[in-house]
Amino acid sequence: MSVTTDHPHTDPHRTAPPSALRVGLARTVVELKLFFREKGAVVFSFLLPIALLGIFAMVFSNGELYEEAASVDFVQYITPGLLAGGIMLVSFQTLAIGIAMERDDGTLKRLRGTPMPPLAYFLGKIGMVLVAALAQAALLLAAAALFFGVDLPTGPERWLTFAWVFALGTTAGTTLGIGYSSVPKSAKSAEAMVVGPLLVLLFLSGVFLVFTELPEWVQTIASIFPVKWMAQGMRSAFLPDEFEPMEAAGSWQHGPIALILVAWIVAGLILAVQTFHWQRRDA
Amino acid sequence: MNTTAAVDVRGLRKSYDGTTAVGGIDLEIAHGEVFALLGPNGAGKTTTVEILEGYRKRDSGEVHVLGIDPGDADLRWRARIGIVLQNTGGHDDLSVEEVIRHFALYYPDARDPDEVIAAVGLDGKRDTRVRQLSGGQRRRLDVALGILGRPELLFLDEPTTGFDPEARREFWTLISALSDGGTTILLTTHYLDEAERLADRVGVIAAGDIVALDSPARLGGRERDLATVRWLHDGNPQERTTAEPTRLVTELAAEFDGEIPGLAIDRPTLEDTYLRLIGENT
Numbered sequence: 280m281s282v283t284t285d286h287p288h289t290d291p292h293r294t295a296p297p298s299a300l301r302v303g304l305a306r307t308v309v310e311l312k313l314f315f316r317e318k319g320a321v322v323f324s325f326l327l328p329i330a331l332l333g334i335f336a337m338v339f340s341n342g343e344l345y346e347e348a349a350s351v352d353f354v355q356y357i358t359p360g361l362l363a364g365g366i367m368l369v370s371f372q373t374l375a376i377g378i379a380m381e382r383d384d385g386t387l388k389r390l391r392g393t394p395m396p397p398l399a400y401f402l403g404k405i406g407m408v409l410v411a412a413l414a415q416a417a418l419l420l421a422a423a424a425l426f427f428g429v430d431l432p433t434g435p436e437r438w439l440t441f442a443w444v445f446a447l448g449t450t451a452g453t454t455l456g457i458g459y460s461s462v463p464k465s466a467k468s469a470e471a472m473v474v475g476p477l478l479v480l481l482f483l484s485g486v487f488l489v490f491t492e493l494p495e496w497v498q499t500i501a502s503i504f505p506v507k508w509m510a511q512g513m514r515s516a517f518l519p520d521e522f523e524p525m526e527a528a529g530s531w532q533h534g535p536i537a538l539i540l541v542a543w544i545v546a547g548l549i550l551a552v553q554t555f556h557w558q559r560r561d562a
Numbered sequence: 563m564n565t566t567a568a569v570d571v572r573g574l575r576k577s578y579d580g581t582t583a584v585g586g587i588d589l590e591i592a593h594g595e596v597f598a599l600l601g602p603n604g605a606g607k608t609t610t611v612e613i614l615e616g617y618r619k620r621d622s623g624e625v626h627v628l629g630i631d632p633g634d635a636d637l638r639w640r641a642r643i644g645i646v647l648q649n650t651g652g653h654d655d656l657s658v659e660e661v662i663r664h665f666a667l668y669y670p671d672a673r674d675p676d677e678v679i680a681a682v683g684l685d686g687k688r689d690t691r692v693r694q695l696s697g698g699q700r701r702r703l704d705v706a707l708g709i710l711g712r713p714e715l716l717f718l719d720e721p722t723t724g725f726d727p728e729a730r731r732e733f734w735t736l737i738s739a740l741s742d743g744g745t746t747i748l749l750t751t752h753y754l755d756e757a758e759r760l761a762d763r764v765g766v767i768a769a770g771d772i773v774a775l776d777s778p779a780r781l782g783g784r785e786r787d788l789a790t791v792r793w794l795h796d797g798n799p800q801e802r803t804t805a806e807p808t809r810l811v812t813e814l815a816a817e818f819d820g821e822i823p824g825l826a827i828d829r830p831t832l833e834d835t836y837l838r839l840i841g842e843n844t
Binding site: 388 | 664
């Protein structure tokens with residue numbers, strides 16, 4: 280082992296560390312590499328909605344759900360729900376488990392000991408979620424349209440709906456995932472404490488089945504959480520107007536969707552800011 | 563610029579839930595010095611070092627590291643220090659080279675990543691994923707990340723744990739080179755030979771207090787300790803403990819008229835002195 284004898288700096292006016300934005304971009308690249316090199320993450324959060332779509336398409340017949348909206352079969356109905364579920368898997372689940380593990384194994388502590396701007400760490404997570412969620416949505420929609428005969432939204436208005444529901448949903452899943460990462464006390468318990476509750480929530484929110492077929496009290500509980508609203512918002516982008524009366528409220532409820540998702544983003548942000556720590560509590 | 567100490571600690575105290583971890587430590591480390599902090603687990607070593615690194619808050623006392631209070635230090639300050647922690651992991655699915663190149667971006671004036679990879683002896687492992695490294699190789703990576711930003715002050719917390727003897731000696735050479743380049747180094751270790759080899763001064767911490775502070779050769783009055791002289795008389799081992807080993811050897815030389823069979827003179831090792839100090843203070 281040897282190093283050239285270069286003199287350490289003693290000039291207090293040396294150049295400032297690189298900007299949070301630049302480091303954030305570099306972190307995004309690193310986070311994406313880490314995400315896609317982890318086979319478990321790729322299979323159980325990135326590819327899961329696409330696999331489920333394939334299973335649903337094979338298992339369930341293509342019969343109509345409602346006479347009034349004859350063009351909507353189960354696969355057409357479930358595709359927007361799986362989009363919403365996929366967003367939660369890639370954002371909430373990936374971050375809640377990933378950050379809990381990084382806290383447990385000392386990654387966060389090490390990063391905190393460098394001049395990396397703390398903001399850059401979060402920019403990296405956000406960038407990773409954004410790229411992965413977009414790629415997942417693109418794959419899911421491509422598979423749905425090419426193999427399972429799902430009709431994609433037509434017209435800019437519906438794509439705009441998709442865009443804002445996607446943006447708000449991803450943001451909510453991200454802030455809530457960062458906040459929730461403080462709940463598991465160790466890396467060992469992280470997966471169980473994240474995957475279990477999320478899976479239940481996805482079921483209750485109508486991601487895997489027709490929401491209005493759930494008992495009313497379940498619908499009421501699900502309406503507290505963001506996923507139900509994300510799925511409903513996605514349906515409003517993907518299903519024809521004649522389906523709108525079939526929704527629980529008889530309407531797409533764009534106003535309430537936006538409001539509730541923003542409320543969850545704020546709640547997640549407060550939770551994240553209040554609970555985020557760079558070291559294990561017991562260390 | 564180097565008028566003040568690199569590390570300046572006065573009356574540092576820290577307790578957890580009423581239990582004192584650090585009970586009023588004073589410590590000064592000069593620029594360019596290699597300082598080893600020794601002490602048993604739970605003595606307050608890690609608490610002290612982590613306060614200096616800015617990881618923990620103190621209860622009272624004054625602390626200046628590179629002239630700045632680590633309690634409210636900014637990223638510029640972090641760019642001037644390097645930290646090698648115990649038990650850090652992460653970025654397991656990146657290669658050695660990817661990790662080092664990435665961390666280099668954090669620093670305003672990082673060392674050349676290739677040079678650092680070579681310096682810690684990971685040249686043959688640059689494309690290996692971190693998760694596939696052995697314990698000792700991971701430790702080399704930790705060290706690489708610690709020195710990457712050309713730190714003025716380098717914290718090394720038990721840096722050679724898991725090293726084989728050869729790797730440890732290579733590591734010592736690296737640290738000596740860094741020290742020759744002017745880097746101040748604060749080292750904690752359980753290996754007394756490591757402290758003796760590397761450190762200009764050694765501090766022994768026991769039950770939250772520094773109980774001895776000196777150069778390795780003089781720690782705890784080592785240089786004045788009694789020597790043990792051993793030799794053979796008619797094939798039987800003889801042993802005498804004395805403050806004047808030279809006089810005894812001269813007498814024996816006269817008695818044997820030349821070579822003294824089986825002659826050996828021992829002084830307490832740094833480890834003996836350390837264990838005595840710990841024993842007296844716990």
